[in-house]
Amino acid sequence: MSLRDPNPVNARRPRRVAIVIANPAVSTTTGWPVGFWWSELAHPYLAFTERGYSVSIFSPDGGRCEADAMSDPRDPSGYSETDLVSMGFIASPRLAALVETTRPVSDLRVEDFDALVVAGGQSPMFTFDRAEALHRAFVAFYEAGKVTAALCHGTAILRYARLSDGRLLVEGKTVTGFANVEEDFADEAVWSMGVLPRDQHVMPWRIEDALKALGANFIQAGLWRGFAVRDGNLITGQQNFSGAETAVKVIDALGG
16 A cells, blocks of 8 residues: 555644653563563654654553553663653653543544554553554554554554455565564563463464564564664554654654
8 A cells, every 4th residue: 555645744733742651550470560662652742743743642442541661761670761752751641641541442433643553562562452442543544555664563453444445454564573593582471580481472362473474474583683674654663762763664654
């Protein structure tokens, strides 16, 4: 599908982007609380607002959202301690408040936005199967020819999104997402800590395996490398280090 742009650049009306973050849940594999990932919200938000775009934040159910603990730069694990962009977002009362009052995806109207971005985190792997309003919104943006993006485990949406003719949106598309090599790394990390037995995985299923099985051309850039790919008006980012790369692809697709 070629990208149709029903909303050409207009200096008096900034581009409008909807970012969807996941609602809080509990992992069925680890028992841990899971949510969205800070960098997958903060980094695209910065890239878009620096271009003068208007950004609104939604979640499948609306309301207060919570981030995965290790995505917080303040977390004792130190995993994200160098993520100063996310720290700046969290430290800004106005921005931090945005995740406290997300609008439900059922309120998301295609005609109100130029692009849709679905962020990841661990929660999508446990909740997107039943996020039917998000399935419909993702397909509606795509079929309207608008820029439609997902990154990291947010690409779980592609397992469920079906076009109006019943075909899977991802079939035949070149995409990326959280790769098997990264799932292997995550599994080994929790196994080495004794958190899970070696026959149990962190995730209930894998993005790369699932999308390949659905007929996608899945590509990736290697372990923890920032990477995004565009196929028509569908844009996907590999993992939590790919928020900026995904945003650049969106900006390019919108014409700057």
